[in-house]
Amino acid sequence: MEIQPIMSEDTEKQQAVSPLQHEENQSSVKMSGKNVNVFYGEKQALFDINLDITANSVTSLIGPSGCGKSTFLRCLNRMNDVIDICKVEGDIHLDGEDIYDDHLDVVELRARVGMVFQKPNPFPKSIYDNVAYGPRIHGLVQTEPDLDNLVESSLQKAGLWDEVKNRLQDAGTGLSGGQQQRLCIARAIATKPDVILMDEPCSALDPIATATIEELIDELRANYTIVIVTHSMQQAARVSQRTAFFHLGKVIEEGQTTQIFTNPQNEKTQDYITGRFG
Amino acid sequence: MHVLLDIIQGLIGLLLSPLGIVGLLAILGYYLTLKKARSFYKSNHSGDTKGNENNVHSLPFYSATYVALQVLVPAIVFLIAYNIAAPFIYHSLLSTAYESHLSSLSQFQAKNFIDSAFALTKDNIPAQSSKLITEASVYLGSLMETGHYIKWGGAILLASIVGALAYNRVSPALRARNRVERIVKAGLIICSIIAVLTTIGIVLSLLFESLRFFQKVPINEFLFGMHWSPQTSIRPGQVSAQGAFGAIPLLAGTLLITFIAMLVAGPVGLMSAIFLSEYASPKFRSFAKPVLEVLAGIPTVVYGFFAVLTIAPLIRGWGESIGLTVASESALAAGLVMGIMIIPLVSSLSDDVINAVPQSMRDGSYGLGATKSETIRQVVLPAALPGIVSAMLLAVSRAIGETMIVVMAAGLAANLTINPLEAVTTVTVQIVTLLVGDQEFDSAKTLAAFALGLLLFVITLILNIIALRVVQKYREEYE
Structure with a gap:
């Protein structure tokens, strides 16, 4: 497995990071960022980020608030395009294709790279229409029964089907917070993405709903590549196979989750995961 | 000096x-x-005296x-x-x-x-x-x-x-602090009571004068009569026509002009609100929004002569060039200008409700690969719909109650027609003409103005209540 040396210009840190290669986990790279710099107006938010996202695994991005992990996540499906003053430099590839290429259709990209947000944001529509939203705008299915099936399978994958199968026409906003978040996951799954980005998906939920979502993430790993931003170190340790630690807009350390949490190579990572700062 | x-x-x-x-x-x-x-x-507050009896x-x-x-x-x-x-x-x-x-x-x-x-x-x-x-x-x-x-x-x-x-x-x-608070509170209560009592007083005076009118003219004749010509005798004993007080032609005229006005203001106002809140750059928006709101600051009398001197002759000219007979005081001219007048009302209220739709909702839609117009059509507008509906209803209330434009640009003849090229008259125009004259104050003609005023008040009140209800009912649904 190839892991880019981080912070190539910074020799001190380069030494500290030693990407241990676990051959048994070697798998293909789904997405990769090379020398990614992001600016909000004059202010630079990300500095030369080099990070690979492994297919069919969960990669968690951790770090203190304002470290740029959400910004990086939003680069992966070009959600930063929505922000006028935001400028992205560098290369981000999905299956070897440059997603910032002029010929690439951002609509198609976002259908392949779905996103789940920090706060559950179901549309003010019925549960059914929330899930059917993506398939409808992308024309994924041709007939009503097909759409019904897709909605059902998406809700099942999101572990919500049994709770809502008798009230698909009720408002999605009437569900509990945890159910709303699973609805948003079902909504993302319904567009048949390859990658699902999750921006602190459990920060607005109670521990029980969080546990449900975490189990769900673990199940989804079989079919999807997942990138999750989280503030909870325990969550990162529980759900992810790989972890990247961001600090002040740079990736300080990146590697196997078990290795990052049991044997961090960088002092800052050590301090952060033991709760000494952040 | x-x-x-x-x-x-x-x-x-x-x-x-x-x-x-x-x-x-x-x-x-x-x-x-x-x-x-x-x-x-x-003497008593020097130093730490917390808990002291003499505090x-x-x-x-x-x-x-x-x-x-x-x-x-x-x-x-x-x-x-x-x-x-x-x-x-x-x-x-x-x-x-x-x-x-x-x-x-x-x-x-x-x-x-x-x-x-x-x-x-x-x-x-x-x-x-x-x-x-x-x-x-x-x-x-x-x-x-x-x-x-x-x-x-x-x-x-x-x-x-x-x-x-x-x-x-x-x-x-x-306990002077508590007493002052109480006096201040009493003062505030008195002020709000004055506002409420004044409103009640106005409504009651409308009501009582209307009741006097309904003693002279039966209420069902007023509400359902198809003919309006309030020409009663000026002095007792004078020979003249017995006035007819059927409000239907006035209501029809009001609704026709309001309808034309909303045809203009509804789409234009809503579309410009969508453009300003979703598409326009902050720079353009900061320039265009105040300009649009200036429209709301133009005195209605100016709109009135704009309608009479510019729009009405224009419409007449076009109509005649394609062989249509157009009254010089057509409902169309008054309605169009009134529509322009209420564009800012619609656009600025709609703009507010569209902006109030949480950004997270748009992000959710973009994140699924929706385009901007798909997001607006399928997520933002449905979420903002209650607010937009109430903005429209408020605009209708405004159009119904608008006086100056129609006094100047609409006719006086109470025609019962839906042809926008003919002259119609409105409730507000008739109130003005009924009261501008030297009639005795208790004649049916003068009292009819109060009945019309009451009618207008009831209609706009109902519209406003519906608008408020719509907003309240659907507000809980998002967030």
């Missing part, structure tokens, strides 16, 4: 009135109390304000009450004094006698003054002089006594 002197003179006059004296007393009370309260505040409850400022308010409020209430009651008291005293004389006169003459006495006393107008009237006015003069003393003495005495009592009450334990 002259003006300045007048102002100074006025100020001195105000100071030397009972109100001015009471005000001075209040200021005096304030400073005396401040001094007193500070003395024990200092001072309120800051000196509150004690002083409390006393000042105690000086002011009862005296002001007394002055208001005096000014309301005094004319009635003079009146009844005068009537009692000249009872023997008045009983010999007719009701009208008696009223005249008393009015003349008042006029002579107040303004020194020697209106057909008989000896008796002059005598009565002298008596009235002495009454008023006594009243004057009562007013001065009462106000000052009341202010001093209540103020002095309050001043004596000032002590470390006095």
